[in-house]
Amino acid sequence: MADVAQLNSDPDRLLFAYWVPNVSGGLVVSKIPQRTSWDLKSNLRYAQAAEKVGFEYALTQIRFTASYGASNQHESVSFSQALLHGTEKLKLIAALLPGPWNPAVAAKQIASIDHYSEGRIAVNIVSGWFKGEFTAIGEWWLDHAERYRRSNEFMRCLRGIWTAPDDEGFTFAGDFYRFRNYKLSPKPVQQPHPEIFQGGNSDDARDNGAEVADWYFMNGNDLDGFRAQILDVKARAAKAGREEHVRFAVNGFVIVRETEAEAIKVLQEIQGKADVEAVEAFANAVKTAGASTNNKTGMWATSSFQDLVQYNDGFKTKLIGTKEQVAERIVLLKSLGVNLVLTAFLHYEDDIEQFGREVLPLVRQLEGEGRGKDAAFEIGQTGAVYQKHTA
C-alpha cells in the first residue's frame, strides 16, 4: 500500500470523506445483507482503516429518532469525539442541528473538542427535514425558509464567537440568537476556526452555502445537475464577495467490482431488496424539504423510488463500476469544481480499505498526470456515463 503521506502530498488533491454509520441499517434502506455495524467498536475499526488508506475526513450523522431504516442512532458530536480519540489524522465532521443546538453551546463544545483532538473537528450545519423528529422532542417546526434563516444566523454566530477579538467579544442581535460581548476562551486551535460545512441543496441552502459556509455539500446528482449547482452557488458566493471561500463536496455511493456488470448487479440487488415501506415513508417525509419550496430545487425534489434507497441520492453519482471507471468518474467530478468526495459503502468492514487500496491511488495517479483540470476533456472521456441509463 502506498505511503499515505506521499499519497496525499499534492496540495491540489481531491479530498476523500466517508459517511460514518453511527445509525443502524447502513447507508442504504435495503434488506440486502450488509457487513456494516453502527457500534463504536466497529466504527473505530472503520475510522482507523480509513485514515490508514488516505481518507482525510469522516462525516457523522445526527438523528434524534428512528426514521426510515435507522432504528438506532448514536449522537453525532459525542460519536465524533470518540472516533477522534481513537484516530490520529482523520478529521471528523460532526452534524449540528439548529433548534436542539444553540450556537453558544455548540461553539463552546466544538472549541473544546478542537483542543482535545489537536485541530481535527469540523461541523456540518443541517437544517432539518423531518417534522416528526422535531415534534417528538418538543422543538418548533419552522417552515423551510425560516429553518434556513435560523441556520444562517447559527453559522454567523459560530464563526463570530470563534473569531471575535479577545477584548470586545462577540455581539449579535438576530431574530433567533442574541449575544452581548461574549468572550469564548479557549478559542479553537484551528485558525481562523473549524471548517463549517452546510448540508442542503434548495435555494435557501444554496444561499447559506454561498454566504456563510466554508463548504457546500451536494447530494448525488448527474452531470448537468452538478454543473448547474456549482455554477449557481459560485455566482451566489461571488455576489456575497466569497467566491474564493466556498468549496464543494459531493455525495456518492461506491460499488467497485472486477467488472462493471458485477457492480451494477450489486446495485440492482440493493434496489431490488429495498425496504419498500421505509423508502416510501422517507419519500413522503422529505416532501417538507426543498420540494416544499416554490421552485422545488431542493434535495430529493426529483428523486425516484430507486434513488431514495440511498437517502442522499448517492447512486446518481455513478461511482459504480471497475476501479478504473470509478477513478475516472471521480476525476471528472474534480474537473467540474468538486473539492471533496463523500463516499458511502455497502460493506464497511471491507469496502473502505478496498477503496483506499484500489481507487484512491488511481485517482492520485490521474491527478499526477494532470487530469481533473479540464472539464471539456474529462466530459469527453467519461461524461457519456451520466447521459445513458446504466442501471
Ligand SMILES: Cc1cc2nc3c(=O)[nH]c(=O)nc-3n(C[C@H](O)[C@H](O)[C@H](O)COP(=O)(O)O)c2cc1C
Ligand atoms: C451531506 C449531507 C449530510 C446531511 N446530514 C444530515 C444529518 O446528519 N441529519 C439531518 O437531519 N439532516 C442531514 N442532512 C439534510 C440537510 O440538512 C437538509 O435537511 C436536507 O438536505 C434538505 O435540504 P433542502 O431542503 O435544501 O433540500 C444532510 C444533508 C447533506 C447534503
